[in-house]
Amino acid sequence: MIELRAVNAAVGAFRLVDIEVAIGPGECHVIVGPTGSGKTFLLETLIGLRPLLSGRIFIDGHEVTDLPPNRRGISYVPQDTCLFPTMTVRQNIQFGLDLRARSSCQDLAFVGRLVEFLHLASLLDRYPRNLSGGERQRVALARALATKPALLVLDEPFSAIDHSLREDIRRMIKDLLEEFKTTTLIVTHDLDEAFFLGKRISIILGGRIIQAGPREEMYYYPKSLAAAQFLGIRNLFPARVEHLVQHEITISSPDLERTFTIPCRCAHKRFTAGQAVRFGIRSEAVSILRRPADPNEEPTVFEARVRRMFVRGTLHTVIAELATPQRALVEIDLHDAAARKIGLAEGAHLQISLNPRHIFLLAEAG
Amino acid sequence: MNNGFRRLTILVAWALFVFFGILVISLFGFVSPSRLVTVATSARVLFSIKLSVGAALLATGLSLVIAVPTAYALSRFEFFGKKAIDLALELPMVVTPIALGALLLIFFNTRLGTLIQQSRLSFVFEFPGIVLAQFVTTVGIATRLLKTTFDGIPPRYEAVACTLGATPAQAFRLVTLPMAVPGILAATVLTFAKCIGEFGATIMLAGSMPMKTETLPISIFMRLSGADVEGMAVLILILLTVGLSSLALVKTMLHTSYD
Numbered sequence: 001m002i003e004l005r006a007v008n009a010a011v012g013a014f015r016l017v018d019i020e021v022a023i024g025p026g027e028c029h030v031i032v033g034p035t036g037s038g039k040t041f042l043l044e045t046l047i048g049l050r051p052l053l054s055g056r057i058f059i060d061g062h063e064v065t066d067l068p069p070n071r072r073g074i075s076y077v078p079q080d081t082c083l084f085p086t087m088t089v090r091q092n093i094q095f096g097l098d099l100r101a102r103s104s105c106q107d108l109a110f111v112g113r114l115v116e117f118l119h120l121a122s123l124l125d126r127y128p129r130n131l132s133g134g135e136r137q138r139v140a141l142a143r144a145l146a147t148k149p150a151l152l153v154l155d156e157p158f159s160a161i162d163h164s165l166r167e168d169i170r171r172m173i174k175d176l177l178e179e180f181k182t183t184t185l186i187v188t189h190d191l192d193e194a195f196f197l198g199k200r201i202s203i204i205l206g207g208r209i210i211q212a213g214p215r216e217e218m219y220y221y222p223k224s225l226a227a228a229q230f231l232g233i234r235n236l237f238p239a240r241v242e243h244l245v246q247h248e249i250t251i252s253s254p255d256l257e258r259t260f261t262i263p264c265r266c267a268h269k270r271f272t273a274g275q276a277v278r279f280g281i282r283s284e285a286v287s288i289l290r291r292p293a294d295p296n297e298e299p300t301v302f303e304a305r306v307r308r309m310f311v312r313g314t315l316h317t318v319i320a321e322l323a324t325p326q327r328a329l330v331e332i333d334l335h336d337a338a339a340r341k342i343g344l345a346e347g348a349h350l351q352i353s354l355n356p357r358h359i360f361l362l363a364e365a366g
Numbered sequence: 367m368n369n370g371f372r373r374l375t376i377l378v379a380w381a382l383f384v385f386f387g388i389l390v391i392s393l394f395g396f397v398s399p400s401r402l403v404t405v406a407t408s409a410r411v412l413f414s415i416k417l418s419v420g421a422a423l424l425a426t427g428l429s430l431v432i433a434v435p436t437a438y439a440l441s442r443f444e445f446f447g448k449k450a451i452d453l454a455l456e457l458p459m460v461v462t463p464i465a466l467g468a469l470l471l472i473f474f475n476t477r478l479g480t481l482i483q484q485s486r487l488s489f490v491f492e493f494p495g496i497v498l499a500q501f502v503t504t505v506g507i508a509t510r511l512l513k514t515t516f517d518g519i520p521p522r523y524e525a526v527a528c529t530l531g532a533t534p535a536q537a538f539r540l541v542t543l544p545m546a547v548p549g550i551l552a553a554t555v556l557t558f559a560k561c562i563g564e565f566g567a568t569i570m571l572a573g574s575m576p577m578k579t580e581t582l583p584i585s586i587f588m589r590l591s592g593a594d595v596e597g598m599a600v601l602i603l604i605l606l607t608v609g610l611s612s613l614a615l616v617k618t619m620l621h622t623s624y625d
Binding site for chain 1: 520522523525526527528529530531532533534536540541544545547
């Protein structure tokens, strides 16, 4: 179990503020944020390269706040891997073990397993300058895991890898972490990577963790406008809380000219009747109806017109203009096959439905 | 690129090369093969060569022993007085070697200097004085070169080594130092070449006593003073050979980057 409790640190004018992170044994936690949000600084603080202003860091129940990096049990793979160029792949992988007075047979067997799993046997006598980006990444992972660290830390692990190889390396890392059950913290700016690898995800913005939670919750239910915007959710509309009943909340939207009820856990804790809010929904949670429905009967069904379409490979993004006086725009993502089946084209009329289960509410100030 | 401009710049470069070439070739007008062998194998010249190389090796070693940790500290850490130390490194570059030698001579006339002189290690007009003069004029350059080398090695390498269990000293010894080898070799050769050619500070502190403190550059000066132009030309050729071969070695070692 890795815990960062109320960690504060500063470099120049930039500050990490009250960072709280908890990573369970064998869990992969991803901290995602834009460039300059403090991700790498947070890693450096966790590793022990930067002093804390306040706060505490625990690894498996032991406080490591004041320990130097070599005594924390954290292995670090920077974004450019930093393989030692004067050593062969074998020497790189065994660097941590060679520092120990003696390595046990189990240690060497474990390294053998890593080498086999990462397909490094044929590379052992090569120097890093003769390796491709993917091979470097695999060697760096083997080197970091060889010492059986309590925590593996990866900084932007795919940034130095060609786009064509990224998917392979992503899958390899996922398989590796599952096979060796390594507690892992990854920082990245890439949302795809974050949702692919992270069991739990934290969003960092301006040196603060603005939301942390399980992957699915984070994906569909951002808790602040900043988080929703960072997650790329464009379907955000002003609304007002009408009333709350148990785990349901009824809201009215002037833009959409509708009042509808959505499920909302802990609604009473977060909202009050009459409160100005925003509601949002991911573009892939908006569906295009193939069988006509009556919008008067279904409050989350709307008549719309395709205003613009963007094709990104197999994914189509449709900007639909609702047939309401405000002409609100709703973004819909759907796959190429679905778009072809429906026969979507700019100017076409259609009915869309917002899945109430995936509608989230944000306090207006958030 | 404009063809005329390209030609002009290449012409200037060649003109510079030809200028230096003419200077060197002009030496051969004063050197006959028999005279070259006679002068180069004379006891006084052989002593000067041995003295110069010996002192330069010692001064280079001393410079590196001080320059490596200094350069590393300046490259990696923020600390009190860093800017002052950085400025002090420029001293040998902004003050002429003669003035530096005079500075050393003045120091050895102070109470502390006299005390040092009276100890076992005497500097003024002695061999250690040559080493000290060469050290003072080269340590700043060696530190500058090595700082550039360490600046080119990202500290992340050491960070990674530390997370794998290395202490900061082990990370330096096992990771940074091997990566810095090309830069250290280049600094060594350049420092050595500068030491071999050092004249001003050496003559001020160690004097020009034949068979005692007469290094190659001082020997050249002494031959000129004695109107022995042929002898001087031979010594210049020897000095050129040592200096240029050192620099050629440097060229093959530079431009190594790990970032």
